[in-house]
Amino acid sequence: MSQFCDVALPVPMDQSFTYALRGAEVEVGARVLVPFGGQKLMGVVVAVHENAPGEGIDVKPVERVMDEEALLSDELMDLGRWVAGYYCAPLGEVLRGMMPLMAEVRRQFTYRIGEQGRKVLYEAARGSSRRSRLSVEEQNQEYAVLNYLEAGDAVKLATVRSATGARKALLDAMARKKWLVREAVAEVRDARRLEKIAVLVGDTSAESRVVGDELDPELAAGERAHPVIQQDSVSEIQDGESQRPAAGASASRRLPKLNENQLAVMAELAGAGGRVVLRDLRERLVRNGISESSLQSLVKRGLVVIEEQAEAFHLSGLGAFGKKFAHEHSLNEAQTEALASIMAAMAKGFHPMLLYGVTGSGKTAVYVAAMQRALAMGKSVLLLVPEIGLTPAMASTMVAAFGSEVALLHSQLTPDERAEQWHRIRRGEARVVVGTRSAVYAPMPELGLILVDEEHDSSYKQEETPRYHGRDVAVMRAKLRGIPVVLGSATPSLESWNNAERGRYERVEMRQRVGGRPLPTVEMIDMREEFRETGKEQMFSQKLIAETQKTLDRGEQVIILLNRRGYSFVVMCRKCGEKIECENCAISMTYHKHGDEDSNGGEARVGERLECHYCGFKRGVPSHCPKCESDHLYYMGAGSQQGEEKLQELFPGARIGRMDRDTVRTRGDMERLLSRLHSGEINLLVGTQMIAKGHDIHGVTLVGVVGADFALGLPDFRAAERVFQLLAQVSGRAGRGELKGRVLVQTYQPDHYVNEFAREHDYTGFAAREMYFRRQMKYPPLAALANVVIQSEQLEEALDIAARLGKFLLPAKQEGVRVLGPAAAPLSRVKRIYRFHLVLKSERRDTLQRVLKQMLAWMDREGIARRSVVVDVDALHLM
Numbered sequence: 001m002s003q004f005c006d007v008a009l010p011v012p013m014d015q016s017f018t019y020a021l022r023g024a025e026v027e028v029g030a031r032v033l034v035p036f037g038g039q040k041l042m043g044v045v046v047a048v049h050e051n052a053p054g055e056g057i058d059v060k061p062v063e064r065v066m067d068e069e070a071l072l073s074d075e076l077m078d079l080g081r082w083v084a085g086y087y088c089a090p091l092g093e094v095l096r097g098m099m100p101l102m103a104e105v106r107r108q109f110t111y112r113i114g115e116q117g118r119k120v121l122y123e124a125a126r127g128s129s130r131r132s133r134l135s136v137e138e139q140n141q142e143y144a145v146l147n148y149l150e151a152g153d154a155v156k157l158a159t160v161r162s163a164t165g166a167r168k169a170l171l172d173a174m175a176r177k178k179w180l181v182r183e184a185v186a187e188v189r190d191a192r193r194l195e196k197i198a199v200l201v202g203d204t205s206a207e208s209r210v211v212g213d214e215l216d217p218e219l220a221a222g223e224r225a226h227p228v229i230q231q232d233s234v235s236e237i238q239d240g241e242s243q244r245p246a247a248g249a250s251a252s253r254r255l256p257k258l259n260e261n262q263l264a265v266m267a268e269l270a271g272a273g274g275r276v277v278l279r280d281l282r283e284r285l286v287r288n289g290i291s292e293s294s295l296q297s298l299v300k301r302g303l304v305v306i307e308e309q310a311e312a313f314h315l316s317g318l319g320a321f322g323k324k325f326a327h328e329h330s331l332n333e334a335q336t337e338a339l340a341s342i343m344a345a346m347a348k349g350f351h352p353m354l355l356y357g358v359t360g361s362g363k364t365a366v367y368v369a370a371m372q373r374a375l376a377m378g379k380s381v382l383l384l385v386p387e388i389g390l391t392p393a394m395a396s397t398m399v400a401a402f403g404s405e406v407a408l409l410h411s412q413l414t415p416d417e418r419a420e421q422w423h424r425i426r427r428g429e430a431r432v433v434v435g436t437r438s439a440v441y442a443p444m445p446e447l448g449l450i451l452v453d454e455e456h457d458s459s460y461k462q463e464e465t466p467r468y469h470g471r472d473v474a475v476m477r478a479k480l481r482g483i484p485v486v487l488g489s490a491t492p493s494l495e496s497w498n499n500a501e502r503g504r505y506e507r508v509e510m511r512q513r514v515g516g517r518p519l520p521t522v523e524m525i526d527m528r529e530e531f532r533e534t535g536k537e538q539m540f541s542q543k544l545i546a547e548t549q550k551t552l553d554r555g556e557q558v559i560i561l562l563n564r565r566g567y568s569f570v571v572m573c574r575k576c577g578e579k580i581e582c583e584n585c586a587i588s589m590t591y592h593k594h595g596d597e598d599s600n601g602g603e604a605r606v607g608e609r610l611e612c613h614y615c616g617f618k619r620g621v622p623s624h625c626p627k628c629e630s631d632h633l634y635y636m637g638a639g640s641q642q643g644e645e646k647l648q649e650l651f652p653g654a655r656i657g658r659m660d661r662d663t664v665r666t667r668g669d670m671e672r673l674l675s676r677l678h679s680g681e682i683n684l685l686v687g688t689q690m691i692a693k694g695h696d697i698h699g700v701t702l703v704g705v706v707g708a709d710f711a712l713g714l715p716d717f718r719a720a721e722r723v724f725q726l727l728a729q730v731s732g733r734a735g736r737g738e739l740k741g742r743v744l745v746q747t748y749q750p751d752h753y754v755n756e757f758a759r760e761h762d763y764t765g766f767a768a769r770e771m772y773f774r775r776q777m778k779y780p781p782l783a784a785l786a787n788v789v790i791q792s793e794q795l796e797e798a799l800d801i802a803a804r805l806g807k808f809l810l811p812a813k814q815e816g817v818r819v820l821g822p823a824a825a826p827l828s829r830v831k832r833i834y835r836f837h838l839v840l841k842s843e844r845r846d847t848l849q850r851v852l853k854q855m856l857a858w859m860d861r862e863g864i865a866r867r868s869v870v871v872d873v874d875a876l877h878l879m
């Protein structure tokens, strides 16, 4: 039996920690609870061994083994090690993100009286009082807390609070004064969420546990009678199975008469088939004006029991978008060929493929067909999608096609739900997993195929440690498992395109839209000319206005992209030129008007304000320039809110909707908006880039693009690629139904190559041109790149670290690593943190990685805290 284990902990350190097992048995890949720096942390065992650490080193014992067998398979452990190595992230932090089970341990705080606190109590008892800056009331509360804890036991926060009324802040302040001792404890609990069900007696299942504490503690252990329901008193609930008297019901027992409300409860339950989630039942009772006590008395009489069962997996509101795969289209030729290539790959082992299919070419149907075949082969399938909430149709298509075999993993799950899905997947109960980036770690037995939809989407990159790219991890997972992986997109990332060009990925193309529909025509509207003609800066050109009117008149739908939210994104003083910036960030604040009438169920009742879109800071709208006091404030740059207002003026008869982060806060908002679009209730939609994401709305024949070339000027080597993707994707929303589509792009640079290639739907041409620049400038995908960001709330500290890192990295240049900077990051201050950066590029990835690791080790030796330097390997943004 091994004596020690090494544990990877979720702390910003590049090492694991050794603990003594003291007779406990544990497997690599299992979780353990261990003491660490005064608290208890959950980590994952990465090795078990006999090698005692050096003499004099105090090895602490493992506090508790959480899992009797490995939770993470060898394959996932290997994947975790690869992610940690490739992205220069601590293994413990990687593993934590792979296993969403932190919900199973709840960190809690306890308080007990400290030496100092005893002294205070003692003095108070002798009548002497201390000087304090606190109010009398707060002082009294302090004494109440000390009195309550006098016995010396450690008591949970919630208990202290309810006993004394003291707030957490007060308790923590007392802990700082050493009157109290505060300790963190971790508590294990069951992650499976149980919900309570009200069950009409006669319908209870043998397996379920019966509890009554929710309603009346006495009942938990109390008698449960099975009375016979009197025929006459409950006649309305007499049909149906649930009325069968329970086996063994005692006929001798007479049922006392039920009152009207009690009968109504019985009827409600019977009407729902005898079992209703307690929460829902309560809601219905409240709606009908029936008090809880009626239900309670039924429980007391044993007519209704309350059971606990594991919560059903809810797929809320997806039904509306479920495409019927029962009468699914038969695949066309291109789709059939694509499917054949994927199936051929299933026999080959690791085989990465790029499915380049133009917008509306029917990629989803290919995924579904490939998934069905993989399932038939006894395999399970993982489908990664960018953001489930933004494209609910994808999730509902999968649910429609695979029903209860699907597990959806997305960001709106609560930790409990996430854990529950995780266990379900691991048990092999969900053989289809559809999820956002972290689903790439789903513990799927028999995984046989991975699909990554919209593989170019930047939401696959995690913008916090570990900064992994879900698509790239998917490819590595497929490699470790020896299975195919399909990356699908109408606008592939240049990384994937390059891999296909070099023959590392098989390229499968679908160049035509389904049903022989043409791609829309794309025209550029030169806004410089527009200005010459009208002499005014206009948000919408004459042509876009005229075409919009015509389209609406024909009864068709229009989408207009205005890729900034809010009303105006710059507020400037005309006198001194000062722009109003966020207090915390070097960022212009965006002006938001009153959320007027509740058009989409979003922004209603949020007042007029300035808002920082980086940190969320809000302030009132100033009447004067904060710098020169002048009252000539000027609002520039139109956002989607202003777009909507303007469109309302221009098209008073239009049924306008807006889609942006202000009107779409939840998946429900998105679903409502989309269903209003599908039904035609909305015929003119304005919004930010979320309108460009995969929506398949057949009535849209005109797409307008306003102000998209602003982004061409951003100091980021991917700016052109992003604008091209956006143009192609938003264009792709036009003409997906019977009628032909048309796209009007307003631009100040009609001759820019991005616009020229977008006009011709020429992704291949764009990629070739862009790749030429990347080669010249040694940027990805033709070099490996890392952005090293130095951050500190103290400007001096940030500058100092940046300078030292710059010096340390000087010799790296001899090894073939180009180092740009240190320089102020384009976003030089965000959330009160000053930011400097260095950009490292190398034609050899191994060289880059070696240099980064040397740098991290050097930082350790120099005592530079890991959190003040962010290493972003394959950074998507250099801002």
Ligand SMILES: Nc1ncnc2c1ncn2[C@@H]1O[C@H](COP(=O)(O)OP(=O)(O)OP(=O)(O)O)[C@@H](O)[C@H]1O
Pocket (backbone or CB within 6 Å): 329, 330, 331, 332, 335, 357, 358, 359, 360, 361, 362, 363, 364, 365, 489, 490, 514, 515, 693, 694, 695, 696, 732
């Ligand atoms: N073989 C087919 N025949 C007719 N219609 C089809 C066929 N396959 C798919 N469709 C329909 O074509 C439309 C577009 O399909 P889908 O949304 O999968 O396109 P896509 O390739 O994912 O496009 P995008 O990249 O724009 O998201 C859908 O309405 C779908 O139902």
Ligand SMILES: [Zn+2]
Pocket (backbone or CB within 6 Å): 582, 583, 584, 585, 587, 612, 613, 614, 615, 616, 617, 831
């Ligand atoms: Zn801010």
